Amino acid sequence: MVATEKPLREVARVEAVACDYSFALAGSERERGTDTYHLSLTPLHNPHVNRLRDLWVDTTTYATVQLAVQGLLENRPYDDARWTVAFTPIAGRYYGQQIRTDDPLRFGLDRVVTGLQFDSSPTSFRRRFPKRRFSGSSNFSGHKTRHLRLRRSTRR
Numbered sequence: 001m002v003a004t005e006k007p008l009r010e011v012a013r014v015e016a017v018a019c020d021y022s023f024a025l026a027g028s029e030r031e032r033g034t035d036t037y038h039l040s041l042t043p044l045h046n047p048h049v050n051r052l053r054d055l056w057v058d059t060t061t062y063a064t065v066q067l068a069v070q071g072l073l074e075n076r077p078y079d080d081a082r083w084t085v086a087f088t089p090i091a092g093r094y095y096g097q098q099i100r101t102d103d104p105l106r107f108g109l110d111r112v113v114t115g116l117q118f119d120s121s122p123t124s125f126r127r128r129f130p131k132r133r134f135s136g137s138s139n140f141s142g143h144k145t146r147h148l149r150l151r152r153s154t155r156r
Contacts, residue, residue, distance in 0.1 A: 007091040020050045028059070031066050032086055035059045053082070063087075063094045077105040096120065 026038040036056040043050035047070070054068035066086045071079040081103035088097040100117035107113065 007093075020044055020046075021052065026054070029056065031056045032088070034065050036065050048079075063089070065094070072099070072101075077107060081105060 021041040021043055024040045024042075026040040029036055029038045031038075035058070037059055039055040039057065041052050041054065043052075051069040051071050052067065053070050054066075055064060056066040057063065058065055064087055066084060068082060068084050070082050072081065072083045073079060081101040083099055083101045085096055086098040086100075087094040089095075098117065098119050100115075102115060105113045105116055
């Protein structure tokens with residue numbers, strides 16, 4: 001981290017305030033390079049709403065390193081799969097870095113996808129962007145194509 005950059009802001013926090021789960025210590029494990037306590041959660045009621053199933057928390061800071069949920073979103077095939085969400089520390093706070101499932105996801109009658117994974121990566125932007133404009137290009141027959149070309153703006 002460069003000294004002139006501001007620390008990332010916290011944009012969300014997840015807390016369980018009601019007694020919706022029973023907890024059990026499943027063991028101590030090393031996840032994502034961190035010593036963790038693995039907690040197994042069982043919903044006491046409404047398992048479709050209370051989807052949290054496992055938590056891996058840092059043994060020193062108690063920050064969530066990874067969690068597992070049964071179902072994601074509210075539509076098939078995502079709501080039937082078990083998903084693992086991994087977090088990564090950035091500037092002293094943990095942020096979601098990866099969401100994955102190994103369960104087969106069925107789309108329609110004949111399409112099955114396995115090993116679906118979404119990853120995020122650190123991104124930084126320049127403070128000022130050069131002015132740009134888009135223009136279409138023509139093919140040999142003179143018709144406009146869908147391809148767009150980026151040109152540097154000559155206007156100031």
